Each structure stands twice: as C-alpha cells, then as structure tokens.
Amino acid sequence: MSLSDMTVPRRRGRRREDSRLADHVDRLGEEHPPIPLGSVDYTMKKPGLLAERFGSVLSYMTRVELEVERNVLELNALLPDPPEVDRHFYLDVWMPQETRHGQILDKLQQLIGVDPHEPNLAEVSFRLRFLGALGRMPGVQDISRMLYYLTGLATERSAVLAYNKFHAGLVELGERAVAATVVAPIRRQEPGHFAYYQMAAQELWDQLSDWQKWLTRGLRKRTFEVVGAYNKRQVADFGDVMTQLKMSDGGEEELREYARQVGRAEHELLWAYRRGLRVPDYVFKSLKRAAELAAERKGEVWPAAQPAGS
Ligand SMILES: [Fe+2]
Ligand SMILES: [Fe+2]
Numbered sequence: 001m002s003l004s005d006m007t008v009p010r011r012r013g014r015r016r017e018d019s020r021l022a023d024h025v026d027r028l029g030e031e032h033p034p035i036p037l038g039s040v041d042y043t044m045k046k047p048g049l050l051a052e053r054f055g056s057v058l059s060y061m062t063r064v065e066l067e068v069e070r071n072v073l074e075l076n077a078l079l080p081d082p083p084e085v086d087r088h089f090y091l092d093v094w095m096p097q098e099t100r101h102g103q104i105l106d107k108l109q110q111l112i113g114v115d116p117h118e119p120n121l122a123e124v125s126f127r128l129r130f131l132g133a134l135g136r137m138p139g140v141q142d143i144s145r146m147l148y149y150l151t152g153l154a155t156e157r158s159a160v161l162a163y164n165k166f167h168a169g170l171v172e173l174g175e176r177a178v179a180a181t182v183v184a185p186i187r188r189q190e191p192g193h194f195a196y197y198q199m200a201a202q203e204l205w206d207q208l209s210d211w212q213k214w215l216t217r218g219l220r221k222r223t224f225e226v227v228g229a230y231n232k233r234q235v236a237d238f239g240d241v242m243t244q245l246k247m248s249d250g251g252e253e254e255l256r257e258y259a260r261q262v263g264r265a266e267h268e269l270l271w272a273y274r275r276g277l278r279v280p281d282y283v284f285k286s287l288k289r290a291a292e293l294a295a296e297r298k299g300e301v302w303p304a305a306q307p308a309g310s
Contacts, residue, residue, distance in 0.1 A: 021199050022085045028192045029093045034100035035185045040107075043177040047112040050175055055114040056240040057166055061159075062109055063117040064228035065102030068095050070121050077124050077132040078144050086145070089196055097193075101186045108182055117237070125230070139212060146204055146216045147223070152197035153265045154283070156190050158227040161261060163187035165245040198265055205269050217270050224282045226290050235286075239294025239302075248291040251303035255291065259284035 044050060051058075072095050079086070102119075109116055135141035163183055170179035208216065229235040242248040247258055256279060263283035271280055295302035 018083070018085055021196070021203070022088070024192075024196060024199060025085060025089045025093055028089075028196070032093075032097060032189050032192060034096045035104060035189075037100075037104070039181060039185070040104055041177040041181040042108060042111055044112070045174050050170070050173060050178070051112040051114050053173065054166060054169060054244055055109075055112075056237065057162065057244050058105060058109045058112075059114050059117045060228065060237055060241045061162065061166075062102055062105040063119045064159075065098050065105060066119040067121065067228065068098040068102070070119075070124065071095075073122065074124050074128050075148065077129050078135065078148065079141060080132060080135055081141065082145070086200070094193060094196075097189050101189070104182055104186065108178065120230075139209070142204065142208060143212055143216050143219070146201065146208065146212075147219060149197045149201035149204065150216075150220055150266050150270075153194060153201060154224075154262050155227045156194035156197065157262050157265065159190045160187060160194070161247075161258070162241065162245060163190065165247065169245065194265075201265075201269055213270075220266070220270065221280070221282050224280075224286055226286050229290070232293065235290045236293035236297050239290035239292070239297075242287070242291060243294060248287075248302070249304070252288065255287050256284055259287050262287075 072090060075082070075086075075090055106116065131144055135144050163186060167179050167183045167187060170176075170183060205213070226235060226238045229238050239248070242258075248255055260279045263280045267280050291302045295304075
C-alpha cells in the first residue's frame with residue numbers, strides 16, 4: 001500500500017475537525033493580533049527592585065519567546081508535510097504573537113539592566129533533523145506531530161502558570177503599569193495556543209494506531225524537558241525561574257501539584273487508561289531536577305531543610 005493510499009481516508013475523516021481547528025486559528029488571528037508596541041507602558045516605580053526580584057524570570061521568558069523563530073525552522077525540519085491548518089497556525093498566528101512577546105519582554109529587560117540570555121534563533125539540533133528524516137517513513141510523521149502537540153500543551157500551560165505568578169508578583173511590588181500592559185496582554189494570548197494544541201492532539205490521537213500510540217508514549221517519557229531548556233545550564237536557569245516565582249519553595253509536594261497542572265492535558269490523553277497514575281512521573285522528575293540543579297549551582301541543597309520546630 002502506498003503512502004497516498006494510507007493518507008486519503010485519514011484526511012477525509014478529519015475534515016470536520018479540521019474546519020473546527022481552522023476556525024479556531026482564524027479567530028485567534030483576528031482577535032489577537034500581535035500586541036501593538038505603542039500600547040506598552042514601561043513606567044516603573046523601582047526598576048532595580050524589579051530586576052532583583054524577577055530578573056531570572058524575565059531573561060528566561062524573553063529567550064523562550066524569541067526562540068520561536070528557531071522553533072518554526074524545527075517544525076519545517078520535523079514535519080516535511082504538515083497539514084495546512086498547522087502551517088497556518090504556526091506561521092501566521094503563533095509566531096507573530098510570540099515574537100512580539102519576546103520583543104516586549106526584551107525591551108523591559110534592557111530597561112532594567114538584566115543580562116539577556118542569548119537566544120538560539122537558527123540552529124536546529126541533530127536530533128530534530130534526524131526525526132524529520134525519519135518522518136518521511138509512513139506513520140512516523142504522525143508521531144512527530146503528536147510529540148509537537150504534546151510539547152505545545154506543556155509549554156503553553158507552563159507559560160500561563162509562570163505569567164500568572166509573574167503578574168501577581170508585579171502587582172505586589174506596585175509595578176502596575178508593567179503588570180497591566182506587558183504581562184497581562186501576553187498572558188491573554190497563551191490560552192488560545194493551548195486550546196489549539198489540545199484540539200489538534202485529541203484529533204490526531206484518535207487516529208493513531210496502537211503501535212504509534214505506544215511509541216509516542218515511550219518517546220514522550222524519554223524526551224520530556226521543562227519548557228525552553230535544551231541543556232543543563234538552561235534546566236538550572238528554569239530552576240531559578242521557579243525560585244523567583246516561589247513555585248518550588250514548598251518542596252516536593254508543591255512541585256507535584258505544579259507537575260500535575262503542566263502534565264494534566266497529556267495525562268488525560270496518553271495515560272488515562274492507567275488508573276491511579278495522577279501525574280506523569282517524568283514531568284515531576286524534570287521539575288525536580290531543575291530545582292535541584294538551581295540549588296546546586298548556588299551551593300545549596302533542594303529542598304531547603306526546614307528550621308527545627310517548624
Ligand atoms: Fe508567549
Ligand atoms: Fe504561546
């Protein structure tokens with residue numbers, strides 16, 4: 001059976017969901033154009049304090065938002081023949097929005113004197129190019145696409161959680177202009193991305209065969225990493241983000257709750273058949289590693305020992 005024989009019925013079966021997905025993308029594009037640069041108010045009360053309290057968050061989020069430029073190159077390598085609705089989403093809607101998030105955050109970090117993290121805008125890893133080459137084999141590209149949607153789900157959820165905490169922290173500091181005109185509008189655009197991946201993932205998952213599902217689960221488990229981290233230093237940097245956002249000072253219990261939120265969508269999709277597994281353990285383990293590496297870099301141990309009598 002040729003590849004075209006295999007794909008025709010699948011594409012036909014997808015038509016109705018595709019139009020639902022396409023409508024969602026069109027709506028996102030219309031309702032959420034890139035945030036106008038002129039709408040941002042960088043008025044700050046204490047920029048030095050902002051840098052001290054949230055510098056690591058800002059430099060991390062800026063890098064990750066700017067790196068979507070490379071993510072698009074990765075998608076081109078990974079999915080040689082993507083469905084039109086995916087291309088439309090990531091090229092016309094997602095990339096322009098995220099790039100603007102990066103530009104706005106970048107200006108903020110410059111204004112307050114935070115050392116920027118060098119974004120990798122163009123270098124696609126060997127692993128991804130290799131997966132892309134494998135994707136020319138029947139059935140494999142669907143697995144790559146599934147992994148792309150799953151990464152998107154965890155990434156967008158992590159972004160919303162981080163921006164929620166960042167927003168609350170800015171309000172607490174009294175930095176209302178930055179909270180209202182930088183973080184709030186960025187945060188408003190992330191759930192639409194999440195919804196896209198959720199619809200796309202659900203639809204594709206229902207079409208995968210058993211061996212494809214099995215391989216997807218195995219690969220996901222082995223390759224999961226915290227959002228935007230591609231090496232050990234960046235994993236530790238993410239640990240710093242969690243520290244500044246006070247997401248990890250409650251020890252393992254708090255981190256499990258965070259892992260549950262990040263991993264919920266993929267848990268329901270991939271692992272729900274295994275009753276009792278409340279959180280994909282690999283999500284918790286990578287968050288824990290980030291917390292540990294960040295502490296280790298500062299010569300500390302995570303979680304910090306509780307003072308006696310507490
Ligand atoms: Fe973003
Ligand atoms: Fe996003």
